Amino acid sequence: xxxxxxxxxxxxxxxxxxxxxxxxxxxxxxxxxxxxxxxxxxxxxxxxxxxxxxxxxxxxxxxxxxxxxxxxxxxxxxxxxxxxxxxxxxxxxxxxxxxxxxxxxxxxxxx
Amino acid sequence: xxxxxxxxxxxxxxxxxxxxxxxxxxxxxxxxxxxxxxxxxxxxxxxxxxxxxxxxxxxxxxxxxxxxxxxxxxxxxxxxxxxxxxxxxxxxxxxxxxxxxxxxxxxxxxxxxxxx
Numbered sequence: 001x002x003x004x005x006x007x008x009x010x011x012x013x014x015x016x017x018x019x020x021x022x023x024x025x026x027x028x029x030x031x032x033x034x035x036x037x038x039x040x041x042x043x044x045x046x047x048x049x050x051x052x053x054x055x056x057x058x059x060x061x062x063x064x065x066x067x068x069x070x071x072x073x074x075x076x077x078x079x080x081x082x083x084x085x086x087x088x089x090x091x092x093x094x095x096x097x098x099x100x101x102x103x104x105x106x107x108x109x110x111x
Numbered sequence: 112x113x114x115x116x117x118x119x120x121x122x123x124x125x126x127x128x129x130x131x132x133x134x135x136x137x138x139x140x141x142x143x144x145x146x147x148x149x150x151x152x153x154x155x156x157x158x159x160x161x162x163x164x165x166x167x168x169x170x171x172x173x174x175x176x177x178x179x180x181x182x183x184x185x186x187x188x189x190x191x192x193x194x195x196x197x198x199x200x201x202x203x204x205x206x207x208x209x210x211x212x213x214x215x216x217x218x219x220x221x222x223x224x225x226x227x
Contacts, residue, residue, distance in 0.1 A: 008152075036218075043115075043204050043218035044155070088154060098145065098170075099206075099216060101154040 006102030019076040023089035030091040117219035134205030140185035141207035
């Protein structure tokens, strides 16, 4: 079983739609949960990070963590064509101090 | 704030030559820097972690004699791919962390390496 599972997509939605991106993980040692956005041929950009179960909101983005189910989500409201990118979930356990990434979900928002 | 730069952004070299990639934190001091490699349509894979002034810690399967990492200052880390081969062609990305807890890493724009 992979440590992190993430649907690669591509996920295509119309502009204005609500987007739901998800990752599951198996490592109970993961303590920090992050979402990064990566445009083609660019480095990842941190969108959200959290360390507890529950929801965290930042503008159009909401990160959700369910530690009991080992499941994290990123919701994007009112999606825009500029949101078209690959979204990577990332995890860190404090003991190892390095990020473990999901494979990324490619999102396309159609105007 | 928290800007990380990489140089060069892309490089083409002949097989057998060495290539150096620089990673700089422009507006903060990076206690730790990380080097990742990303193949097309795949996720980032950690290669090594480096702390300023000490030897880098390499991930299992990464040859430390082939991928030389130097973290000489709190704002600069370099990755040298020695005797590069076509299979080393990839997208190399660095990240830097400024906090003690290291929960946030800021990524550079990446360097695309093509070995002919």
